[in-house]
Amino acid sequence: MQILDKFKQICAIPHCSFNALKLRDYLVEFAKSCGYSVEIDEFDNIYAFKGKPKICLQSHYDMVCVGDAPDIKLIFDGDILRAKNSSLGADNGIGVAMMMEMMSKFDNLEILFSANEEVGLIGANGFKKEFKSSRLLNLDSEDEDGVFIGCAAGELIRAKISKEMVAIKSNLYELNVSGLPGGHSGIEIIKDIPNSIKIMAEFIAKNGGKIVSFSGGERSNSIPVNAKALMVCDNISYNDDRVSVKYLRNCECEVIKQSQNILDFINSFSQGVRSYDESLGIVRDSINLSIINDSKDSLEIDFFARSMSEDGLERVKFETSNLARLAGFDVSFFERSGAWTPDIGEFANLVLNFMQKYNPNARFQAVHAGLECGVFVAKQRGLQAASIGPNIHSPHSINENLELKSLDKISKVVSDIVAYYQD
Known part of the structure; x- marks a missing residue:
């Protein structure tokens, strides 16, 4: 051919x-x-x-x-x-x-x-x-x-929080999630494909950890495959086979003061399908947590919302924005398509x-x-x-x-x- x-x-x-x-x-x-x-x-x-x-x-x-x-x-x-x-x-x-x-x-x-x-x-x-x-x-x-x-319709939602670092003495761990299946954040959102950022946030929270650094995801229209983080905690009490853990040392480390807010936000966010149209056999509304970027002064989280209607898109944006602001994030919007x-x-x-x-x-x-x-x-x-x-x-x-x-x-x-x- x-x-x-x-x-x-x-x-x-x-x-x-x-x-x-x-x-x-x-x-x-x-x-x-x-x-x-x-x-x-x-x-x-x-x-x-x-x-x-x-x-x-x-x-x-x-x-x-x-x-x-x-x-x-x-x-x-x-x-x-x-x-x-x-x-x-x-x-x-x-x-x-x-x-x-x-x-x-x-x-x-x-x-x-x-x-x-x-x-x-x-x-x-x-x-x-x-x-x-x-x-x-x-x-x-x-x-x-x-x-x-x-x-x-689709739109990127960016939640940003200013970072303040504080010193804490504890055990420092390097965490990695990699090799997840990934997939298209619209067409395959109904498959409940695991999200590396959600997995990482759950692991840190369940171990009572605080974030030193946290990044993950590849692009706005893909379900995240990879994530990496540095965290401090007293000990690892919760394990997940999808998270590789490397103990580094006991030290006085700089951690993000807003760690709990960040983790609460990610862990309370509902990934995936929000509503489904049975008559058309298609997802009506959905949202994907796509990327987390950790820079010197701030941490940004990108979500991509989709809906088969303009009203539905506005509803998903409104819900996500309110959750973000409740956790202390500022919110902005990009890349809208009708x-x-x-x-x-x-x-x-x-x-x-x-x-x-x-x-x-x-x-x-x-x-x-x-x-x-x-x-x-x-x-x-x-x-x-x-x-x-x-x-x-x-x-x-x-x-x-x-x-x-x-x-x-x-x-x-x-x-x-x-x-x-x-x-």
């Missing part, structure tokens, strides 16, 4: 979020070699078109780098493609590869490779052009049974018809995550959008894998749709 060859080439080029310029330049040269007019904007989005397009394909070209990534060693295991001890980057590299294949086959097509989606939809939010086409097909979904026509309300129009129905040609189980769905096409629909009046993609499991983790038979189905659907709009 030529799409897999293109994906292998993408995997060979480092393209972690905020560090994907080599792949950007590669894609620009590829587009030019196919006869496309190409522009790069200030956000590193790659916009290209050829002929008189009636449809635009869109994917993001950055990836979440976990484990050994961006050093990606591909493993073909029957129908499954994964990577050795790293995220695979099929989210959304396989969408990019499908687009490259369509660019080499068709003469009337519009293309957007967007930048830094995984760190707050930065490219999509910054994109200023108006599409020539009135139809946008996003290739960033991960379930072959879905034609996605709606997505969740909900994409489902709208079943002519284009959505056409995409579903083509999907059902290869997969009779395909149906309209919404996803508990952000999709860039939702941003574009809000910006450009009259733009019709849908999102599809092959089965990708456990994105944003070292367990990420792609079903190759599913890729074959979806690539045929994309080719049929683009061919339909060539006249």
Whole structure:
């Protein structure tokens, strides 16, 4: 399959979020070699078109780098493609590869490779052009049974507390949590995946410890895999196999005076699903404790809240903010993306018809995550959008894998749709 060859080439080029310029330049040269007019904007989005397009394909070209990534060693295991001890980057590299294949086959097509989606939809939010086409097909979904026509709103909540250090004489321990499964903080939030920061805070609190330092998590849209801390306590009375403990020494150490407030806040915070919509079979509201950063003068905790409605997002923000302020934290908000309300129009129905040609189980769905096409629909009046993609499991983790038979189905659907709009 030529799409897999293109994906292998993408995997060979480092393209972690905020560090994907080599792949950007590669894609620009590829587009030019196919006869496309190409522009790069200030956000590193790659916009290209050829002929008189009636449809635009869109994917993001950055990836979440976990484990050994961006050093990606591909493993073909029957129908499954994964990577050795790293995220695979099929989210959304396989969408990019499908687009490259369509660019080499068709003469009337519009293309957007967007930048830094995984760190707050930065490219999509910054994109200023108006599409020539009135139809946008996003290739960033991960379930072959879905034609996605709606997505969740999301916002980063940052709680910050000023630190005051005080001296205490006690036993000093080094703590580590690592190697947890991790996962996407929207799509996989329903799986109750363990959170390294929550595990660490519980361990310190149950041992009557005080914090010397505490950091953990990888990015706002991932369930934390790793955490590390230094704590002092008289002795270890509570053990958890997920926490490695190293005794350092008995000493007079500087600890965070607000340790109890910090631990109370983290331990009383409810991680995960807040409400569920049985009629749609989808999470309605959720929140993920994503990152804890410990600097010289302050400690910051980032949460990422999601909801299928604007009201639901505001409710989760309100509850979390009040809990944070009760513990003495200041609160601020970043990276808001709006909900994409489902709208079943002519284009959505056409995409579903083509999907059902290869997969009779395909149906309209919404996803508990952000999709860039939702941003574009809000910006450009009259733009019709849908999102599809092959089965990708456990994105944003070292367990990420792609079903190759599913890729074959979806690539045929994309080719049929683009061919339909060539006249």
